[in-house]
Amino acid sequence: MFRLALKMLFGDSAKYLMLVFGVMFSTFLITQQSSVFCGLMLWTTAIIKNAPAPIWVVEKEVKQVNQTIAMRDTDLGRVRSVSGVEWAMPIYSGVQNVRMTNGSLTVVQLIGIDSTTFAGAPMRIIEGGIDALRQPNAVIVDDLALQRLSPDPKTPLKMGDTFEINDQEARIVGICKAMRSFTGGPFIWTTYDRALSYAPPQRKMLSAILVSPSAGHNLEGVADAIEKDTGLKAYLNTGFKESPRDFNTATIFWFIKNTGIPISFGTTVIVGIIVGMAICCQTFYLFVLDNLKHYGALKAMGASNWKLCRMLLIQVGVVGFVGYGIGLFLASRFGLFALQNQQPPFFMPDIIPFAVLGVITVICLLSSFLGILRVSLLDAAVVFRG
Amino acid sequence: MRPLCSEANCSPMSSHLIAAQTRAVTKSFGSGTSRIEVLHEVNLDAYESEILMLLGPSGCGKTTLISIIAGTLTPDRGEVTVLGQELHKMSKAAITKFRARNVGFIFQQFNLIPTITCEENACVPLLIQGMSMSRALPHAREMLAQVGLQEHMKKRPNQLSGGQQQRVAIARALVHKPRLIICDEPTAALDAENGRMVMELFRSLIRQPGRCALVVTHDHRILHFADRIATMNDGKIIESVPTEEFDFEHHQ
Numbered sequence: 001m002f003r004l005a006l007k008m009l010f011g012d013s014a015k016y017l018m019l020v021f022g023v024m025f026s027t028f029l030i031t032q033q034s035s036v037f038c039g040l041m042l043w044t045t046a047i048i049k050n051a052p053a054p055i056w057v058v059e060k061e062v063k064q065v066n067q068t069i070a071m072r073d074t075d076l077g078r079v080r081s082v083s084g085v086e087w088a089m090p091i092y093s094g095v096q097n098v099r100m101t102n103g104s105l106t107v108v109q110l111i112g113i114d115s116t117t118f119a120g121a122p123m124r125i126i127e128g129g130i131d132a133l134r135q136p137n138a139v140i141v142d143d144l145a146l147q148r149l150s151p152d153p154k155t156p157l158k159m160g161d162t163f164e165i166n167d168q169e170a171r172i173v174g175i176c177k178a179m180r181s182f183t184g185g186p187f188i189w190t191t192y193d194r195a196l197s198y199a200p201p202q203r204k205m206l207s208a209i210l211v212s213p214s215a216g217h218n219l220e221g222v223a224d225a226i227e228k229d230t231g232l233k234a235y236l237n238t239g240f241k242e243s244p245r246d247f248n249t250a251t252i253f254w255f256i257k258n259t260g261i262p263i264s265f266g267t268t269v270i271v272g273i274i275v276g277m278a279i280c281c282q283t284f285y286l287f288v289l290d291n292l293k294h295y296g297a298l299k300a301m302g303a304s305n306w307k308l309c310r311m312l313l314i315q316v317g318v319v320g321f322v323g324y325g326i327g328l329f330l331a332s333r334f335g336l337f338a339l340q341n342q343q344p345p346f347f348m349p350d351i352i353p354f355a356v357l358g359v360i361t362v363i364c365l366l367s368s369f370l371g372i373l374r375v376s377l378l379d380a381a382v383v384f385r386g
Numbered sequence: 387m388r389p390l391c392s393e394a395n396c397s398p399m400s401s402h403l404i405a406a407q408t409r410a411v412t413k414s415f416g417s418g419t420s421r422i423e424v425l426h427e428v429n430l431d432a433y434e435s436e437i438l439m440l441l442g443p444s445g446c447g448k449t450t451l452i453s454i455i456a457g458t459l460t461p462d463r464g465e466v467t468v469l470g471q472e473l474h475k476m477s478k479a480a481i482t483k484f485r486a487r488n489v490g491f492i493f494q495q496f497n498l499i500p501t502i503t504c505e506e507n508a509c510v511p512l513l514i515q516g517m518s519m520s521r522a523l524p525h526a527r528e529m530l531a532q533v534g535l536q537e538h539m540k541k542r543p544n545q546l547s548g549g550q551q552q553r554v555a556i557a558r559a560l561v562h563k564p565r566l567i568i569c570d571e572p573t574a575a576l577d578a579e580n581g582r583m584v585m586e587l588f589r590s591l592i593r594q595p596g597r598c599a600l601v602v603t604h605d606h607r608i609l610h611f612a613d614r615i616a617t618m619n620d621g622k623i624i625e626s627v628p629t630e631e632f633d634f635e636h637h638q
Contacts, residue, residue, distance in 0.1 A: 001513050301514055302485040381449075381450075
């Protein structure tokens with residue numbers, strides 16, 4: 001009967017393709033939008049990822065990493081004096097203007113790190129070395145900067161090239177791989193002191209303090225001690241939802257609560273579900289109606305409601321499986337394209353394919369429900385009524 | 387099972403075993419003022435090894451009666467016994483199983499599934515009984531060969547003429563060797579020549595011990611293929627006679 005069900009399904013190629021299209025559309029849209037949303041949320045934490053440290057100490061009113069409320073330089077010494085702190089290093093983080101050789105401006109995320117320990121240095125340097133930052137006007141840029149800071153995108157910048165940050169010269173001494181920032185600008189690392197000279201002077205310039213706990217002290221305990229002794233806010237860098245005071249989690253939830261981003265993406269996801277459901281429910285019900293006399297004949301010949309129900313479930317299941325597969329494949333291709341081009345943001349956590357599979361299963365079950373109801377209530381004697 | 391017939395409209399073929407029997411079967415549709423009684427206490431006996439044709443004007447209850455005998459409809463009142471089983475006492479699920487094993491159907495519009503081949507269509511009753519397609523196909527091919535369609539097994543129904551499609555339907559109705567065949571206007575969609583050929587084939591295949599065919603028809607040209615003809619009017623059987631005693635001229 002399963003083979004029969006499949007042949008009935010494949011035989012009506014127009015409806016079969018329409019059904020597959022509906023499921024594929026839903027799968028693609030939900031997966032793609034969810035992944036772009038996750039990617040965008042991940043980008044909001046790019047500074048934490050690109051300048052890694054176990055503990056980030058910031059001004060007490062700071063709610064997320066992109067929010068910079070400068071602290072006094074003396075706060076660095078206060079943090080260093082807290083019991084359990086192995087080391088504490090200053091970091092400058094701010095958006096600055098870069099003037100390219102053709103005179104046009106572009107924004108960058110400038111990171112200033114301690115020139116002795118290089119705490120907060122990029123993780124994956126692909127050209128040059130971190131020690132070169134000690135040279136005059138030296139900066140390390142991410143690979144995006146090579147394109148973005150070049151007047152001609154076809155001829156990207158290279159090692160040794162220079163540009164201006166707020167009218168002061170900067171020379172590329174290293175190239176690294178880095179996560180894209182939420183603002184879309186490339187990352188530029190330099191020493192803390194030089195970063196302060198690049199940035200317009202202000203009374204307070206210290207963006208954050210990177211801290212590592214001493215051996216034998218746990219992160220939570222040290223963070224608690226810092227907050228208690230200094231009145232500053234100490235966030236951990238443990239990974240999303242790993243800890244209630246994780247900076248990544250705080251940042252992502254701040255964006256979810258305070259921006260329209262989730263509503264925008266959520267609306268698109270809901271549209272994907274509704275459109276997929278509408279196409280699938282309508283087309284599958286039409287498919288059932290078209291084949292009603294055959295289901296009636298099967299029923300008259302002794303096929304039970306359960307057997308017919310299984311036929312319908314097999315039909316809708318195959319449609320769901322094929323549509324989901326194609327949709328996920330297309331979303332993955334989109335993701336690959338996005339990752340290769342470094343935009344748009346794309347991050348597909350393991351949960352997304354499973355969640356989408358759940359949504360598609362619900363769509364398929366709802367689609368088959370009307371058909372199953374129709375066939376179950378079908379009077380077998382209907383086949384004798386012409 | 388011995389014949390229980392005692393009504394005037396029952397068959398004189400009392401020496402045969404009864405395949406299907408109705409006693410005081412009543413069926414109505416609708417409710418309240420729109421309620422219509424389609425069958426009024428109908429008594430009918432259909433015997434093994436016979437072709438019984440049900441004749442009568444449209445709306446007289448022929449289709450309702452064969453639907454009840456086939457177990458696709460339940461009567462409001464009365465008793466229905468088919469192949470020794472009292473359908474009126476059985477559950478719906480039991481009747482469905484009984485129908486799958488013992489009843490073959492030939493429909494007016496053939497009701498072949500257009501997206502599968504003829505041999506797959508002929509397999510359907512065996513698939514319903516739980517047989518796999520690979521095991522069912524040889525039976526279907528054998529049956530299709532018997533109806534003269536060995537050249538067309540791989541074709542889809544829409545590639546065949548009306549007569550050929552009805553032959554596929556006959557193969558499908560007989561593939562699981564049912565003891566009761568229910569035919570609803572089997573020649574209504576066919577021209578005279580095809581109708582005659584189909585009925586000749588049908589009769590030759592149906593003629594097996596223990597097998598009974600109930601045929602509803604309007605087509606007077608095929609009445610001579612019957613062993614017995616029952617005439618219905620206004621929800622009652624008004625006559626049930628052997629074909630040789632049937633007054634063809636009166637019913638023209």
